[in-house]
């Protein structure tokens with residue numbers, strides 16, 4: 001029987017890397033779909049990123065994920081960017097095209113939209129987005145490109161909040177406004193999407209929750225949280241208790257995995273298998 005011992009390679013470059021669960025989710029999909037591929041989780045220091053990308057090229061890697069601190073720095077080593085990665089100014093997924101070019105994509109916000117689409121169609125809706133860091137920027141751009149009409153950005157630091165507003169107003173069809181985060185924020189009536197893209201509530205600070213007036217949440221709102229660990233955050237529990245539909249950060253992470261696998265392998269991976277692999281880790 002013929003053997004093929006040359007497995008196509010993809011992986012991740014980040015620092016720190018030990019707590020990144022992506023490898024478990026992607027390799028579960030490889031096994032489930034019978035793909036003889038490997039995903040290698042690598043810890044790469046900032047000063048070594050160029051060598052890591054050159055190494056991936058030399059070894060014929062099909063692509064790789066980039067996480068903190070490489071999402072912006074990696075751009076100078078690539079031959080091009082997908083549309084939203086160019087607008088966001090950050091890359092978390094690199095895809096080797098058939099001609100050998102490495103093209104940077106951003107799936108943070110696309111993964112979020114994929115999870116959101118299981119509970120609502122965001123087109124034409126008004127959103128309130130908490131946070132203005134890398135994840136919020138990606139989520140804001142993808143929501144805007146998906147037809148969300150208006151985004152209110154609420155962030156602790158005004159400078160970052162206003163930068164996201166400018167990005168949305170200048171580079172997308174949606175309009176945006178900044179609101180300072182002073183005390184408990186009341187979500188205005190008429191809002192249909194409420195998104196936490198801050199890091200508040202992330203393990204181990206699971207009792208922390210973004211300062212949002214839960215009594216302003218109404219059943220016609222969808223509440224989404226980017227926090228994947230734990231998946232059921234305090235915010236999502238409060239939203240469910242008030243009759244809102246919810247989308248969790250685990251769905252966002254799985255969504256990114258599904259989109260990355262499509263780019264690299266062409267398959268439509270089974271999201272449930274990937275979610276189960278993450279839940280089996282105790283997330």
Ligand code: NDP
Nearest residue numbers: 131132133134135156157160198199202226228249252253
């Ligand atoms: P950043 O450090 O770039 O941004 C953090 C954001 O959280 C900023 O808006 C910051 O506000 C805000 N923030 C932090 N602490 C507080 C606080 N105590 N009160 C109010 N606001 C606060 O991080 P990222 O954008 O990269 O990531 C944010 C979260 O999203 C992380 O928890 C990460 O795990 C999650 N994420 C999830 C993904 C998924 O697939 N589920 C993918 C990517 C990220 P300020 O600007 O004022 O500092």
